[in-house]
Amino acid sequence: MTLHRRAVLAGLVPLGARTALAQGEPWPAPGRPITIVVAWAPGGSTDFVGRVVAQQLSKEIGGNVVVDNRPGASGTVGHASVARARPDGYTLLLGVNSTYAMSRHLFPQRGYDDERAFAPIGRIAVSPIFLCVTPKLGTPTIAAFIARAKSMPGKLSYGSSGAGSSAHLATELFLRSAGITVQNVTYRGGAPAVQALIAGEVEMAFVDAVTALPLMASGQIAAIGVSTPERNPLAPDVPTIAESGLPGFQATSDFALLAPAGTPEPIIHQLSAGLAATMQNPEVLGRLRQGSIFPTFGTPEEFPAYLATESAKWGEVIRSRGIILE
Incomplete structure (x- = not known):
């Protein structure tokens, strides 16, 4: 385990334990599922990542994590549904950079703001x-x-x-x-x-x-x-x-786990620790690698800077190429 990943896990809620919230209710509550919304149809790479991660994350946080596919409008339908969800840790979003960093420049009226609507849990992986x-x-x-x-x-x-x-x-x-x-x-x-x-x-x-x-x-x-x-x-x-011959060229499909803004910090921390452990699990890494998907785990604190850079890059490409919705 790297120093970076040890730091993520250190001092947080022990994996498999339940977080005690201020109102006295444990999270995750026994028998209550945690839903990861995938904003694309079943069968694609995002759905595949979501199901692999959900299965192991269930074990790491001591709760039942399930996937719910909500496709439409280049992923913005699913993103909007999570932006409106109650911030209680039971509705999460498996986001892709084509939606959280690119679509804002194509769908200005999508009904939510990526920086304000979501609390990052962490980056997960990239696909070439x-x-x-x-x-x-x-x-x-x-x-x-x-x-x-x-x-x-x-x-x-x-x-x-x-x-x-x-x-x-x-x-x-x-x-x-x-x-x-x-x-x-x-x-x-x-x-x-x-x-x-x-x-x-x-x-x-x-x-x-x-x-x-x-x-x-x-x-x-x-x-x-x-x-x-x-x-x-x-x-x-x-x-x-x-x-x-094109130095600096880079373009990947990036996956990240997000929660509605306002989700309590103890829940975000437990999810981040569980996600870190998930992305170190040999079986998870093997299954993802078979689909040519490679881990790039990042902490919640690192995500805003990454998002700003990714959004600026693709916004400039969209403007310079005159790309509009068809």
């Missing part, structure tokens, strides 16, 4: 995004793809699921960094966009790791770069975009 091309294009490297795009400006296309997703904004950051023009073809969801890439209807797409890895292995798509600062251990031969 692969820059993929159709093998038919014959561009095995990022340099080759950029050269092809510059030789035929506006003739190549990329698939996306619409404005505001992590993959879409990663694409726009890449195009800006590379100084190339590639046309956006919007599909009704990430799966149809990937199918379009497989079929050769579009030449490029950013694809989340859990989807991309099996398609890369079967040769249906070719990954020419990964969005993280380090290479993905599950695909070590794929270079990072940063090392391929």
